[in-house]
Structures are given as C-alpha cells and as structure tokens.
Amino acid sequence: MENEKENFFFEPHKRGLMKTPLKESTAANIVLAEIQPDFGPLTTPTKPKDISQGEPWTPTANLKMLISAVSPEIRSRDQKRGLFDNANGLPEAKDCLHEHLSGDEYEKSQPSRKEKSLGLLCHKFLARYPKYPNPAVNNDICLDEVAEELNVERRRIYDIVNVLESLHMVSRLAKNRYTWHGRHNLNKTLGALKSVGEENKYAEQIMMIKKKEYEQEFDFSKSYSIEDHIIKANAGQNGHTDMCFVELPGVEFRAASVNSRKDKSLRVMSQKFVMLFLVSTPQIVSLEIAAKILIGEDHVEDLDKSKFKTKIRRLYDIANVLSSLELIKKVHVTEERGRKPAFKWTGPEISPNPSGCSPVIPFTPSDLEVRRSSKENCAKNLFSTRGKPNFTRHPSLIKLVKTIESDRRKINSAPSSPIKTNKAESSQNSAPFPSKMAQLAAICKMQLEEQSSEPRKKVKVQLARSGHCKPVAPLDTPASAELELTAPSLIQPLGVVPLLPSPLSSAVPVILPQAPSGPPYAIYLQPAQARTMTPPQSLSPTVCPTASSKAMRSKDSADATTEKAAKDAAKPSTCTRPGSLLSVPERHGAKARDKEPAGERGSKRASALEDSGSKKKFKEDLKGLENVSALMVSPTSVAAVPVGSSPALTSSHPVPVQNPSSAIVNFTLQHLGLISPSVQVPASPGPGTVPMSPRIEAVSVAPESAGTQQGRASRYDSPVPGQNQPNGQSVAVTGAQQPVPVTPKGSQLVAESFFRTPGGPTKPMGSSCVDFDGANKTSVGTLFVPQRKLEVSTEDVH
DNA sequence: ACCTCCCGCCATGCT
DNA sequence: AGCATGGCGGGAGGT
Numbered sequence: 084m085e086n087e088k089e090n091f092f093f094e095p096h097k098r099g100l101m102k103t104p105l106k107e108s109t110a111a112n113i114v115l116a117e118i119q120p121d122f123g124p125l126t127t128p129t130k131p132k133d134i135s136q137g138e139p140w141t142p143t144a145n146l147k148m149l150i151s152a153v154s155p156e157i158r159s160r161d162q163k164r165g166l167f168d169n170a171n172g173l174p175e176a177k178d179c180l181h182e183h184l185s186g187d188e189y190e191k192s193q194p195s196r197k198e199k200s201l202g203l204l205c206h207k208f209l210a211r212y213p214k215y216p217n218p219a220v221n222n223d224i225c226l227d228e229v230a231e232e233l234n235v236e237r238r239r240i241y242d243i244v245n246v247l248e249s250l251h252m253v254s255r256l257a258k259n260r261y262t263w264h265g266r267h268n269l270n271k272t273l274g275a276l277k278s279v280g281e282e283n284k285y286a287e288q289i290m291m292i293k294k295k296e297y298e299q300e301f302d303f304s305k306s307y308s309i310e311d312h313i314i315k316a317n318a319g320q321n322g323h324t325d326m327c328f329v330e331l332p333g334v335e336f337r338a339a340s341v342n343s344r345k346d347k348s349l350r351v352m353s354q355k356f357v358m359l360f361l362v363s364t365p366q367i368v369s370l371e372i373a374a375k376i377l378i379g380e381d382h383v384e385d386l387d388k389s390k391f392k393t394k395i396r397r398l399y400d401i402a403n404v405l406s407s408l409e410l411i412k413k414v415h416v417t418e419e420r421g422r423k424p425a426f427k428w429t430g431p432e433i434s435p436n437p438s439g440c441s442p443v444i445p446f447t448p449s450d451l452e453v454r455r456s457s458k459e460n461c462a463k464n465l466f467s468t469r470g471k472p473n474f475t476r477h478p479s480l481i482k483l484v485k486t487i488e489s490d491r492r493k494i495n496s497a498p499s500s501p502i503k504t505n506k507a508e509s510s511q512n513s514a515p516f517p518s519k520m521a522q523l524a525a526i527c528k529m530q531l532e533e534q535s536s537e538p539r540k541k542v543k544v545q546l547a548r549s550g551h552c553k554p555v556a557p558l559d560t561p562a563s564a565e566l567e568l569t570a571p572s573l574i575q576p577l578g579v580v581p582l583l584p585s586p587l588s589s590a591v592p593v594i595l596p597q598a599p600s601g602p603p604y605a606i607y608l609q610p611a612q613a614r615t616m617t618p619p620q621s622l623s624p625t626v627c628p629t630a631s632s633k634a635m636r637s638k639d640s641a642d643a644t645t646e647k648a649a650k651d652a653a654k655p656s657t658c659t660r661p662g663s664l665l666s667v668p669e670r671h672g673a674k675a676r677d678k679e680p681a682g683e684r685g686s687k688r689a690s691a692l693e694d695s696g697s698k699k700k701f702k703e704d705l706k707g708l709e710n711v712s713a714l715m716v717s718p719t720s721v722a723a724v725p726v727g728s729s730p731a732l733t734s735s736h737p738v739p740v741q742n743p744s745s746a747i748v749n750f751t752l753q754h755l756g757l758i759s760p761s762v763q764v765p766a767s768p769g770p771g772t773v774p775m776s777p778r779i780e781a782v783s784v785a786p787e788s789a790g791t792q793q794g795r796a797s798r799y800d801s802p803v804p805g806q807n808q809p810n811g812q813s814v815a816v817t818g819a820q821q822p823v824p825v826t827p828k829g830s831q832l833v834a835e836s837f838f839r840t841p842g843g844p845t846k847p848m849g850s851s852c853v854d855f856d857g858a859n860k861t862s863v864g865t866l867f868v869p870q871r872k873l874e875v876s877t878e879d880v881h
Numbered sequence: 882a883c884c885t886c887c888c889g890c891c892a893t894g895c896t
Numbered sequence: 897a898g899c900a901t902g903g904c905g906g907g908a909g910g911t
Binding site: 196197199200201236239258395396399400403424 | 885
C-alpha cells in the first residue's frame with residue numbers, strides 16, 4: 084500500500100508465523116490472544132547476564148552482523164529465522180566463543196561500554212523492523228525476544244520502547260508485547276507534539292529560561308522571578324503538574340499498566356523533549372534547558388541538583404534513542420562559557436499546524452495566556468470542563484480507560500510468551516570495537532543496511548507524498564473535513580481565549596481529528612501546560628515578530644571567527660544566550676547554585692561571564708529587542724535559524740506567535756484548505772516564537788550544521804547518521820517528508836473512543852493533518868541575532 | 882575533571 | 897507472591 088519502502092512489508096521478524104496481521108483494529112487485540120500462544124510463556128526472563136556470557140560481541144558475531152547489516156535481505160531473513168529457528172543457532176555460537184575465551188580474553192571480548200550504548204542498541208532494535216511496516220502483517224514485538232536477540236537486559240529494551248512509544252512508533256499490545264508501527268504515525272505524532280508544544284508555549288518557556296539566566300547572570304535580582312513564574316504558572320493550576328502524554332488515536336496505550344504510568348517520565352519526557360525541538364526556532368535544544376523545562380513543569384521547586392542530574396541522565400537516554408531515529412543529532416553549542424551539549428533536530432520539519440489541530444494559533448506572544456492552548460479551549464468547549472482541573476490524563480480518566488483496557492487486555496494478554504528464541508543474529512552486531520569507532524562502525528553498518536534500502540525510500544518519499552499522502556489524505560488531511568470540525572472550535576477559542584485568562588480547565592483531552600476518517604488525536608494537556616504562564620508576558624513580552632526576513636543562511640555566516648567577534652560584541656551587550664546555551668543555567672544566584680545540579684557547569688561558566696556593565700547593557704538590549712521584536716530566535720536557538728521550511732514558513736515557522744489576526748487568517752485559510760498548513764500568512768514577521776533572546780548568537784554550525792538543517796527534514800528515514808551528516812543530509816530530499824504517516828488502522832478508532840469518551844464526545848478539534856507537504860523545505864536561513872553566535876558543532880554522531 | 886550514560890536495584894502496580 | 901515495568905541514581909568508561 085502505501086509505502087514503498089523496501090522494508091515496508093517486511094515484517095519484523097516475524098515471529099512466527101503467526102501472527103496476526105495486524106493489530107489493526109480492535110480486532111487486533113483479540114487476535115492477540117490467539118497469537119500469544121505462540122509466544123510462549125510470558126515470563127520474563129532472562130537476565131542478560133546469562134546472555135552476556137554468550138556474548139555476541141565476538142568477532143564472529145560481529146562479522147555476521149556486518150554481513151547481515153549489509154544486506155537487508157539477509158538481515159531480514161536472518162531475523163525471521165532467527166526469530167524462529169534461530170534461537171538456537173547463534174546463541175550457541177556465541178557460547179562457543181565465549182567458552183574459548185577465558186579471563187582477560189573474555190573480558191576483552193566483552194563489548195565496551197560504548198558498544199552497549201543505548202543508541203547502538205536502539206539502532207539494532209530499529210534495524211529489525213521496517214520503517215514503514217505493512218500493516219497487514221503481524222508486527223508484534225515481543226520484548227523478551229528482542230532482549231534476547233540483542234543480548235541486553237530487558238530493562239534496556241524498555242528504555243527504547245518507551246521512547247518509541249512516545250512517538251507512537253510502537254504501541255503496547257499486552258504484556259511483553261508491542262506492535263511495531265514504524266514511522267507511519269511519526270509525522271502525525273510530531274505534528275501533534277508540535278501543536279502541544281506550542282500550546283504549552285515551550286518556546287516561550289525556553290526564552291524565559293534563557294532570559295532569566297542571563298538576567299540572573301547579570302542581575303541577580305530578577306532572576307528568579309521569571310523562572311519562578313513560569314514554573315509556578317505551569318505547575319500551579321491543578322496542583323498537579325503531571326505531565327500529560329500526547330496520544331494519537333490509534334495508538335493509545337492498551338495496557339493498563341502502561342496507562343498507569345503513562346504520564347510518567349520517560350514517555351512524557353520524551354514527548355516534551357521532542358516538543359522543545361519542534362517549537363524552538365533553531366531547533367537546537369540544550370540538555371540544560373530541556374531539563375529545566377521538564378523539571379519546571381513537574382516541580383520547579385525541586386530543582387535540586389540531584390533532580391537535575393537525573394533529568395539529564397534521562398534526557399541522554401531519550402536523546403540516544405531519538406538520535407538513532409535520526410530525529411536529532413548531537414551538537415555542541417559553543418558559547419563564551421564553553422561548549423554545552425545540545426541536540427539539534429534533524430527530523431522532518433513539521434508544518435506549522437501539522438496536526439492541524441492545534442492550530443497553532445498564532446497569538447502574539449504577548450498573548451501567551453490567551454493563546455493558551457487552543458486545544459485546551461477546544462477541549463473546553465467540547466467538554467466544558469471548565470473549572471476543573473485538567474483532565475489531561477486525569478487519573479479518573481485514566482482509571483476509566485484502564486478499566487476498559489484491562490478488560491480487553493485480560494482477554495488479550497495471555498501470558499505473552501517470553502519466548503526465548505534467541506535469535507541471535509541480530510545480536511551479533513556486537514563486535515568489540517573500540518569505543519566510539521565501534522559505535523560508529525556499528526551504526527554505519529546499520530546505516531548501510533538502511534541505505535541500501537534508502538534509494539527506495541527516497542523514491543518512496545515522493546511516492547509517499549503523492550500517493551501516499553493522498554490516499555491517506557482522506558484520513559489525515561482533509562482540510563475540509565477538518566474545517567468543519569475544527570474550525571468552529573478553534574475559532575471560538577481564538578475569540579475566547581484572549582478573554583479567558585484563566586485556565587479553567589486545564590488539561591483537557593483534545594482530540595484532533597486526523598483524518599476524516601481517521602481518528603483524531605487525543606491530546607491530553609496538562610493544565611499547567613496548557614496554561615502556560617501568564618506572567619511572562621510582561622516579561623517577555625515579547626515577541627516580536629520579526630525577523631523573519633532576516634533569515635539567512637545560517638551556518639555560513641557564522642564561522643568561528645565571526646563567532647568570536649560576535650561574541651565579544653555580544654558580551655558587552657550581553658545578550659544572549661544563545662539559545663541553547665545558556666550558559667548558566669540556573670543561575671539563580673546563590674540559590675541556583677545549590678540547586679543547580681548538573682547545571683553546574685553553567686554556573687561556573689556563568690561566573691565567568693561578563694561583567695556587570697555588560698549585564699545591564701544586556702538587559703537593556705533585551706528589552707529593546709523585545710520591543711522591537713526582532714527576532715525571535717528561540718532561546719535555544721542559535722542564531723541561525725534554519726529556515727527550514729519554506730521561506731514563507733520561516734516566518735511562520737516556529738510559529739509561535741503571530742498576530743492574532745494573521746494567525747486567524749492563516750488558520751482559517753489553512754483549514755479551509757486554501758493554503759497549506761505550512762504556509763502562513765505573515766502577519767507579523769516571523770516570530771520566532773520565542774520572545775527574544777537577548778542575545779543572539781550566530782551559530783555556526785559545524786559542518787554539519789548546514790547540512791543538518793537542511794537535511795533534517797528530508798531524509799526521513801534514512802538512518803545514516805554519520806555518513807550523512809556532512810552532506811548527505813543536505814540531500815534532503817526535498818521536502819518530502821516522510822511519507823505520510825497515515826496509518827490506516829482503523830483500529831485506532833476504537834481505542835480512541837475510549838479515551839475520548841471521558842471527555843465527551845470527542846470532537847475533533849483541529850485537524851491534524853499533517854502532512855506535509857512541503858514541510859520540509861530545506862532552505863536554511865539564519866537569523867541573526869545580534870550579537871553572538873553560537874557555534875554548533877555537531878559532534879559525533881551518536 | 883567532566884561528560885556520558887550503563888547498569889541494575891528496587892519501587893510500583895497488575896495479575 | 898510473582899512478574900512486568902520502569903524510576904532512579906551510583907558510579908564507571910571515555911575523552
């Protein structure tokens with residue numbers, strides 16, 4: 084059907100035979116029951132240790148891996164077999180190898196830490212499944228099997244799966260079982276996440292944090308307030324600041340247990356992390372900022388060092404997986420203070436309103452509150468939950484759902500079988516390589532595999548666009564359809580929103596209609612998030628829209644030299660933190676230090692920072708900027724803004740804020756289908772979304788940067804990280820984004836209903852359509868912010 | 882010395 | 897009680 088990818092139809096290793104073709108809909112569940120038997124007992128088992136002994140990382144294994152890697156077919160074949168038969172084969176080999184080795188040798192043979200990295204593991208995991216699986220086939224994933232095959236603890240698999248789940252690339256079927264969706268839903272998911280991110284005003288939050296940091300650096304007095312506000316605001320409302328998980332209709336969590344923790348971290352964190360990229364203009368997010376924001380939502384107060392560190396650790400985990408998915412890439416932002424680890428989005432550009440629904444309504448920045456989430460509003464309208472705390476995945480709802488699901492599950496979940504087939508093959512990947520190189524090598528292998536397929540992919544892409552999308556279109560896009568649904572609601576919000584300051588209902592499940600036929604997305608917003616803080620307005624007021632024009636080619640401009648110069652210049656002004664770089668993260672004066680944990684460096688750096696004079700200046704500058712509006716580079720952002728999408732987009736790009744009027748217009752047009760989602764009428768200059776960052780940095784992107792930016796969108800699938808980086812990315816295949824993700828599954832609907840229900844009828848709010856069209860265009864632009872530039876260097880690849 | 886982040890203990894929650 | 901999940905952070909490999 085849809086896809087063209089080679090892999091497409093390849094099923095994950097099919098475990099057996101069996102299997103039901105897909106989970107498509109509800110049926111799937113039922114099916115599961117059937118299926119499960121195959122799998123065997125569920126228990127989980129294995130601890131890796133055992134496995135480890137056998138270790139795959141022997142040269143031999145490695146060889147196999149390489150070979151298999153090279154040839155997809157082989158790989159697939161192996162996988163299949165492996166799954167089945169395999170169990171015996173490889174493992175044994177491993178064991179044998181192991182046997183020979185003793186002591187040192189054995190140890191040597193053991194994979195180095197890097198070889199065991201989550202990123203590599205994730206690559207292996209991903210290599211097992213087609214990017215665009217044929218829905219008709221059974222795409223079940225048995226965690227135990229995978230763990231065995233990959234020779235890792237199950238715990239690690241959970242890490243990967245949780246992140247994939249957050250992107251709806253997999254969904255849990257039952258205990259120990261997941262269904263592989265691949266990238267079919269990816270664009271939708273990203274669109275939805277972007278919408279939510281916008282609604283949550285992450286861009287603004289980022290800005291604020293940066294701003295705050297700067298201020299703090301310079302001016303201690305102010306510092307806290309901003310952050311505090313933000314945080315409080317977020318947290319505030321309901322009291323519980325839980326994080327909400329954004330769900331897609333068809334992909335809801337089916338497992339009760341999962342639901343219980345649904346709002347918990349890794350998944351949500353992953354989504355939020357992604358949101359940060361999607362809403363920030365430069366699309367470069369530093370771990371520090373991400374951690375702060377994530378923590379902020381939870382508990383700002385708790386900002387203690389340990390918490391911060393923990394968050395950072397988790398972000399690394401998530402980042403590794405996202406990197407494997409090629410959605411982000413690690414870069415370093417260089418600032419005066421030093422380099423900061425950050426990640427750059429290399430995934431598909433998501434059109435402004437991708438999901439449609441959320442319309443990202445462009446309010447002016449100042450309207451933050453107002454803007455609040457359109458979704459929220461919609462939701463409100465729909466459900467009229469006002470006053471109530473948000474639903475976001477309110478516990479009650481969750482329970483409800485759980486109940487329902489549990490029932491289902493019971494049915495389904497027979498003990499899943501832990502099956503132990505070992506498969507080995509895949510596992511072999513591991514060969515002992517020297518660290519980084521090893522990883523790279525491993526990755527390259529994988530990439531090769533993928534690449535081999537890539538050509539097709541590209542083709543696919545195009546196809547996807549045309550064909551895929553269209554077909555799908557009905558589902559996803561139908562502007563018209565959406566309009567109907569959405570428009571009304573949206574509109575109201577617009578009008579209303581501004582008026583309504585209070586976030587009454589906070590989190591509401593918002594459903595986005597994806598496709599006409601398709602299921603809408605249900606997004607559960609947190610109240611807090613939804614609301615976003617108001618206060619900031621004053622603070623940040625910012626936003627000025629602007630700038631879009633400025634976009635230029637990013638990277639180029641910035642080179643190191645420039646950078647420095649810029650920096651110097653900047654410093655005085657103080658401007659900015661480059662987005663990502665805030666140097667000093669937390670700087671809350673003394674307070675911060677204590678708290679700041681990981682951020683430590685920042686603090687240190689901060690100290691280094693400029694002198695007070697500059698500070699003041701900086702502030703002034705900031706203000707000026709704000710007023711001016713100049714660029715809104717997202718905080719994180721670096722100066723360079725990719726203009727990714729089309730120029731036109733640029734302005735809209737981040738979209739964060741626009742003038743209401745324009746926003747409305749755009750919105751309307753989009754929904755009407757008069758214009759593509761990605762395009763917006765520029766009312767205001769581009770908003771970068773973020774209210775200004777005081778300083779701007781030009782970022783020079785490292786070599787890659789250029790490529791990256793451009794590249795990001797386009798290649799959707801191609802995995803090749805390292806290789807591409809340089810230029811490959813640039814390839815960008817054009818705008819094509821991924822094929823449209825539409826997932827054909829009807830099943831979703833059913834599921835959806837559950838969730839929606841709580842709220843009420845679910846009406847779709849926005850439409851999500853996502854798609855893209857042009858989403859990615861790759862032109863790159865750079866915004867300049869005044870002074871500084873950031874240098875982004877891409878580093879390693881994973 | 883700092884950046885990453887693996888590893889696995891142990892809490893949580895369902896069965 | 898047992899098992900599946902997954903939060904969490906110590907501590908170690910890498911650079």
